[in-house]
Amino acid sequence: MPRVAIIGPGAIGGVLATHLMQTGRHDVVLCARRPIEVLTAETADGPLSVRPRVVIRPDAAPTVDWVLVTTKSYDAAGAAAWFGPLCGPATVVAVLQNGVEHRERFRAFVPADRLLPVVVDLSAERIEPSLIRQRSRGLLTVADDRHGRDFTGLFADTTIATCLTDDFKSAAWRKLCVNAAGVVSALLLRPACVVRDEQVAQLARAIVRETIAVGRAEGAILPDSLVDDVIAREQAAPPNAINSLHADRAAGRPMEVDARNGVIVRLGRKHGIATPCNAMAVTLLTAM
Numbered sequence: 122m123p124r125v126a127i128i129g130p131g132a133i134g135g136v137l138a139t140h141l142m143q144t145g146r147h148d149v150v151l152c153a154r155r156p157i158e159v160l161t162a163e164t165a166d167g168p169l170s171v172r173p174r175v176v177i178r179p180d181a182a183p184t185v186d187w188v189l190v191t192t193k194s195y196d197a198a199g200a201a202a203w204f205g206p207l208c209g210p211a212t213v214v215a216v217l218q219n220g221v222e223h224r225e226r227f228r229a230f231v232p233a234d235r236l237l238p239v240v241v242d243l244s245a246e247r248i249e250p251s252l253i254r255q256r257s258r259g260l261l262t263v264a265d266d267r268h269g270r271d272f273t274g275l276f277a278d279t280t281i282a283t284c285l286t287d288d289f290k291s292a293a294w295r296k297l298c299v300n301a302a303g304v305v306s307a308l309l310l311r312p313a314c315v316v317r318d319e320q321v322a323q324l325a326r327a328i329v330r331e332t333i334a335v336g337r338a339e340g341a342i343l344p345d346s347l348v349d350d351v352i353a354r355e356q357a358a359p360p361n362a363i364n365s366l367h368a369d370r371a372a373g374r375p376m377e378v379d380a381r382n383g384v385i386v387r388l389g390r391k392h393g394i395a396t397p398c399n400a401m402a403v404t405l406l407t408a409m
């Protein structure tokens with residue numbers, strides 16, 4: 122039975138924990154900052170409730186086969202504080218976060234050959250610490266290598282889909298295009314479908330175009346059609362679709378501005394590519 126630790130059972134970690142635990146095929150432990158008695162994910166198929174094993178101090182954590190990091194991107198050191206007890210010589214650390222810098226963030230804490238970046242396409246929101254609303258089915262994309270293939274096996278018998286890719290970089294940049302555009306929702310505190318307004322859509326398109334330009338300079342393969350695809354996806358979103366940046370700003374929590382838009386400005390500068398729309402969004406959200 123694979124031993125799996127989930128560091129940060131918030132929206133994404135909480136959803137994954139409930140789905141993994143209900144298979145009965147995994148020995149799951151949650152690494153959290155406070156106890157959780159019952160964890161519930163509201164899914165399209167109804168509520169999924171589990172009684173998780175929770176540890177709230179790294180020195181109480183067991184050694185596991187898999188560590189799934191589902192904390193926010195800005196606190197890699199906080200997540201890494203758990204690695205000492207959790208990681209044995211063969212433990213694989215999967216980083217399930219937005220952005221394109223999974224490896225850079227954790228390189229100081231985990232050997233490169235035991236780190237698995239994951240692109241998360243799953244919309245979820247924490248309603249309370251122990252109640253998560255899962256808004257979409259969920260798709261996890263990983264590189265088609267040994268760790269990636271083993272990782273997909275963890276989610277067999279769940280409704281969380283997995284995908285193996287031989288071009289992880291492009292997959293991560295495609296997702297970054299979605300997240301970068303989502304900054305307009307966070308700025309306006311309006312759901313994804315705010316881009317039904319054509320003026321707002323034009324701004325979101327400009328943000329995605331900048332992201333594509335920088336992503337291509339970084340080696341990602343990104344079609345021009347991505348601009349309209351991203352906006353169409355947001356326009357079709359239900360009125361309650363709140364992205365995690367928006368949710369963080371609304372709740373007064375720190376935001377992943379750097380991982381989602383700051384990175385485009387930073388890497389744009391490296392390649393001599395102007396990114397004025399992303400830069401303005403970063404300046405405004407940082408000032409808030």
Ligand SMILES: NC(=O)C1=CN([C@@H]2O[C@H](COP(=O)(O)OP(=O)(O)OC[C@H]3O[C@@H](n4cnc5c(N)ncnc54)[C@H](OP(=O)(O)O)[C@@H]3O)[C@@H](O)[C@H]2O)C=CC1
Nearest residue numbers: 129130131132133154191192199218219241243244245365
């Ligand atoms: N939500 C979504 O729809 C999506 C999110 N993502 C990405 O997934 C990642 C996680 O996001 P999300 O689940 O929304 O974030 P949440 O804020 O909902 O969850 C993060 C969790 O990490 C916990 N945490 C923070 N620091 C520590 C620590 N040192 N030790 C243990 N637990 C800790 C937080 O606890 P506390 O309650 O104490 O703060 C919280 O439970 C982000 O990179 C996000 O961009 C990707 C796709 C969709």
Ligand SMILES: CC(C)(CO)C(=O)C(=O)O
Nearest residue numbers: 242243244299364365366
């Ligand atoms: C695109 C979206 C909304 C869900 O996949 C997301 O990544 C987020 O909320 O951070």
